[in-house]
Amino acid sequence: MDMIKGLIPGVDPQDFTHGAPVNLSRRSVLRGALGIGAGAMVLGFGLPSGTARAQAAATMAPGSNVPAFLEIRPDSTVRLLSPFVEGGQGIFTGMAQIIGEELDADPSSFIVENAPAGADYLVIGGQMRITGGSMSVRMSYPLMRKLGASARAMLITAAADQLQVPASELTTEPGVVIHAGSNRRIAYGDLATAAFDLPVPDPETVALRDPATFRWIRQPVKRLDVYDKSTGRAEYSIDVTVDGMLHGAVQHAPRLGLMVETIRNRDQVAALPGVHAVEILDGAVAVVAQRWWTAKRAVEALEVDWVEGTDLPKGWRALPADFSSDAFAQELAAATGPETEAEAHGDAPGVLDAAQTVISATYHSQYLHHAQLEPPSTLARFNPDGTLDLWLPNQAPEQYQAAVAGLTGLEPAQINIHSPILGGFFGRHFLYPAASAYPQAIELARRTGRPVKVIWTREQEFLRDPMRPMAAVRFRGTLDDNGMPLAIEAVSATEGPTEAVYGHGDSVDETAVEGLSKKAYAIPNLRIAQVYVENPVMLAYWRSVGNSMNDFFYESFLDELANAGGQDPLALRKHLLRDTPRLTKLLEAVVDLSGGWKRGPFTAEDGSMRARGIGMASPFGSEAAAIAEVSIENGQVRVHDIWEVLDPGAIVNPMLVRQQIRGAAALGLSQVLMEEARWDKGEPVARNYDMYSILPPDQMPEIHVGILESGAPIGGVGEPPLPAVPPAVANAVAALTGKPVRRMPLSRLRFDS
Amino acid sequence: MQLNINGQTHEVDADADTPLLWVLRDNLGMTGTKFGCGLAQCGACSVLVDGQVTRSCVTTVDMLEGTEITTIEAIEQDDVGARVVEKWVEHQVPQCGYCQSGQVMAATALLKEVAQPTEEDVRAAMINLCRCGTYNYIKAAIDDLSGRKGEPL
Ligand code: FES
Ligand code: FES
DSSP states (O other), X not given: OHHHHHHSTTOOGGGGSXXXXXXXXXXXXXXXXXXXXXXXXXXXXXXXXXXXHHHHHHHSOTTOOHHHHEEEOTTOOEEEEESSOOSSSOHHHHHHHHHHHHHTOOGGGEXXXXXXSOGGGOOBTTTBOOSOTTOHHHHXXXXXXXXXXXXXXXXHHHHXXXXXXXXXXXXXXTTEEEETTTTEEEEHHHHHHHHTTSXXXXXXXXXXXXXXXXXXXXXOOOOSSHHHHHTTOOOBGGGOOOTTOEEEEEEEOSSTTEEEEEETTHHXXXXXXXXXXXXXXXXXEEEEESSHHHHHHHHHHOOEEEEEOSSOOXXXXXXXXXXXXXXXXXXXXXXXXXXXXXXXXXOHHHHHHHOSOOEEEEEEOOOBOOOOSSOOEEEEEEOTTSOEEEEOOOSOHHHHHHHHHHHHOOOGGGEEEEOOBOSOOXXXXXXOTTOOXXXXXXXXXXXXXXXXXXXXXXXXXXXXXXXXXXEEEEEEEEEOTTSOEEEEEXXXXXXXXXXXXXXXXXXXXHHHHBTTBSOOOOOSEEEEEEEEOOOXXXXXXXXXXXXXXXXXXXXXXXXXHHHHTTOOHHHHHHHHTTTOHHHHXXXXXHHHHTTSOOOSOEEOTTSOEEEEEEEEEOOTTOEEEEEEEEEEETXXXXXXXXXEEEEXXXXXXXXXXXXXXXXXXXXXXXXXXXXXXXXXXXXXXXXSTTTSXXXXXXXXXXXXXXXXXXXXXXOOOSSTTSTTHHHHHHHHHHHHHSSOOOBSOGGGSOOOO | OEEEETTEEEEOOOOTTSBHHHIIIIISOOTTSOOSXXXXXXXTTEEEETTEXXXXXXXXXXXXXXXXXXXXXXXXXXXXXXXXXHHHHHTTOOSSXXXXXXXXXXXXXXXXXXXXXXXXXXXXXXXXXXXXXXXXXXXXXXXXXXXXXXXXX
């Protein structure tokens, strides 16, 4: 449990669960996931499912109830209900590899969907389930292997029964049980009905494969979803329809905290053709119509008078009318509240106060949008039996189920959470107040008596997307006689996403300081602290969380110290990591990948002046190092190449890991080059991609990728490649221009070409 | 009004100024074409109109009578489109996949116009956004389709 706490620091896993027993039979669980009418296709199961089995499901340890996860169809296709949601990271394929390896079924024979909410799927420490924190594989790997092995054992038992031979005489090949003695073979598809009626064996007793004999784990198995995603067949929340459905569009209050006073033209708009209803919601107006475009046009035509709300829903922050993110950045830089220490050894303040020369600098990060390409939506349908179906993008089905139970008064078991694949997430679809369309869709479905799908426009999304926090970090550093860092102090004025969402406590919020704290460098005197400053805007997790900005701060300041001491930044890092073989090796690997270290400035073949920078990070149990090569073109930074090596300890699929490194590097690059969500006069300046730039294809450098498997405990993959990239770029720019880069994004700065 | 989509004539009951995107998605249930920005910024909604890549979120249906519209649903019925899909799969381009309908449409339009586009052609034509950062993979797939096969990523 502490381990889990450490992964989402400060968050008790209980927060993610509703605590109430989930009282669904396995069949209804599966039916829920399949959609009505599909139950007849669940051929792997004996029908009807007995009460005995349903009870067993409720009492078995999460992650072990084979029939809740797996169905084997007559053609031996394996249908897996994944405990983790697919949002681009390839987890469906990874799960098929891990389970298929032990089940002895080719991952390509898998069909994977997201599991519904339910106790069987709380596979992270048996306590909770979220898709985030780069946890999916590392937290479930042993459990999912055992699940596959248990299913295989059940198939063998069923085959032994059918063939009337001892189970010990049976073996398997992919998709088939074999009795070598009599040369008989039975396909899994012919055994599944009998097999999955058997009791599930104790997962601790099943034999696992010798990793030396793995056929799919560690192989570049092709993604299961690319064909559907290349032909428009993949279905996201925004695509789901049900019979009798109406469409909803909303206009949010320009500032969170404002409520509707009046709609001046409500009757006129309600009378427009195709409009079904005009409704007032918390901090929003909505139009329900036959078609979404009609609803959208109508809701934008509403003339609304807004007033300051008095009784805001839980967790909403009323944004001041004069809020400006630039002014807030200044406020952070000057903040002097109590400092909570995150890490300290030696006597950094004493050494710094006594030092003759102190290098000091204040660094800034910016607010960021998630900017996932699929805008939020929710489809809500109340059913005649009193249950509620919800289709919505989410990274935490049980958490949403509990919240909806609180909102509606329904029992969690009456709420079916459907989790279609995500059109990107990056932290966007955790449960944040005011940030999801589900309360609106539920309320509109309740009022209209019809299923309603609410889709937010990009503009409405950018009004309610919670921000990656910003920080101002005050550094002080001093050097020893050899020009090596003797003391570093970093005080970050910020608010972490965890304390923003779950409440500020006495201890430091790890998600605020990770990446400043827990760096591996041997600095004799170190102090990392946080000054808590509550943000007026809503905050959220963003891919790689605190590391997304903190490694930029630390690694860039480290280069400032290297310069001050006349040290080469690579040599300095090697020196500070001399007692950490894993990171020494990582540094060497990234340098090799880049063809040898050359910092520059140097003249490239095309005549441009270029330089390289290096950055490192240790996020989510993995280690990353990146080198970037830059030049200045038309006053702006151009990144030509990035070389990055990731050491996640051990991997499941090198192809997926390479994809994640390139994708995360692109997002890190986007952040350092151009992204910034600015607020002025209480409103976001950008409401769409025209004003909020994200990395376009013509600014994407080639990302050269390396993977190291050090054998350390398995770490995360989806987020860890991001944080090393911004400092690598910033340090390259500093090397080229001779001036430190102390704020993101670089587009705020002009450079001389 | 009548729209010719994927070789079929559809009788469409929609206001003249409705963007094609919403007619496809809501009136016709063709949800392969995606909504990302509604402002001609991202390209997720790309379709072909008379072979030209077109952002359907800002193209109203009244402008489209008498044209031939191709959407992602029919992309494999086109020889070039089928090759693009094949290479998208081979190079494992999609991550979340949300932008990929538009990317495949843009690549198909480019390759229908120029069988062997130069790198400069590719840069000019492939401008759709991808938040998952699949750009290196998109480039690898198109380079392959253009006869410039590099190392697989
Ligand atoms: S949705 Fe049309 S360009 Fe973005
Ligand atoms: S694959 Fe996710 S936005 Fe492109």
